[in-house]
Amino acid sequence: MKLRRLTIDGYKALDDLSFDMPYNLLFLIGTNGAGKSSVLQALSFVRAFASGNVDQFISDRQWKWSDVRPRKNLRPVGKSGRVRVLPTKNLQFRLLLEPETGHSIVWEFSWSYVAQQTMSEQIWDVAPDAAPRRIFSYARSTRVSPESSSDSIKVDDLRFPGSAMALLPVGAISEGRADAAILNAIRNWARGITSLELLSPVAMRRNTRGQPRDIGPRGERLAGFLAALGPAGRARLVDRLSTFYPLSGLDATRKTAGWIDVRIQEPFTNIARFTPTHMSDGFLRILALCAIPDFAEDVSMVLLDEVEDGIEPHILPDLIRSIAGQSQAQLLMTSHSPLLVNFFDADEIRFLTRDDDGSTIIAETADMKSFASSAQFLGVGEIWANTAADRLSREARRSDRQSAGRDDSTDVERIRRFAAARS
Structure with a gap:
């Protein structure tokens, strides 16, 4: 199973951030403080969530939950300038996963900073030329109401700090049922991050x-x-x-x-x-x-921050290519090295910066004028190194605004659009 698309909302400066994931590896490049490391941290949270132990995510980093709340909710109070955290929205994820079956799987969940508990979780099976089918659902505040389809696995209201799947042994579902295999595959994938x-x-x-x-x-x-x-x-x-x-x-x-x-x-x-x-x-x-x-x-994805740190630059591109070619896991890494990323294709690189309101935005280099206009003659790293950082940031913001659009659809149509959005 591979991650092909991801949306993160409500983690530090990641405000409804979406991007596609290539099959093997992806580099995140851009300005300092743009949110590159935050993307890796958020995926580490997914692993902790799937295991039902989100507190481990915080303790490993010696943080407090207030350290990862959305930046937009930090406000100075009074003349002292003391910072207060205002009520915040939940941390939300939506992931598009592709198993070997040919179907796409959409896993989405919402986790509350205030209650430090899971608020909702759903899993959808998206088959080609068929309507998305919800196979798993959980809600904290209300019991899940009966649905017309008898295929949906329903879990009554619980109060749990991680994924509801962590409490649901696959053996409890009828053996041979395809939905059980999907749930097991998602759990294994997430725990393999x-x-x-x-x-x-x-x-x-x-x-x-x-x-x-x-x-x-x-x-x-x-x-x-x-x-x-x-x-x-x-x-x-x-x-x-x-x-x-x-x-x-x-x-x-x-x-x-x-x-x-x-x-x-x-x-x-x-x-x-x-x-x-x-x-x-x-x-x-x-x-x-x-x-x-x-x-x-069972390791599904490996996260590497500033992968070039401490390694001689002449060997690094071949080293990364060698690892990616021999590993079954996807590689997601951040880098500040134009020399390194110059050896990789544009579709393996995303540029990150911050918008005017402080939110992280992410752009494909092919959608940015500086990269697209010179791609025939120069590599991504050469263009990155020889273009002013503020110009690239402006182009990324422009690309983000052109692609932005609020999705007010619900349930089946929302899932269909998300699964179809991957390039």
């Missing part, structure tokens, strides 16, 4: 235990992940790494009480194998990226 947005070489140097499915959001589970790969997996990783870094060997040995000793070998004479303590920050970041194709098969 893997964030490396907090990646830290300091955390990657820590010794760990266990057999994790990935390296952890900060890289803190790297040692355990390498040990779980086994000799064959580590040999595969060394082969991938050696293209970008002089490396001839990597060992991960389990010691007493399950702690793991990691050592690498470089192809230089008179240099012994050494531990992560002596590994450079750049190497550890390259190692983290090269490990992505070996993440567990």
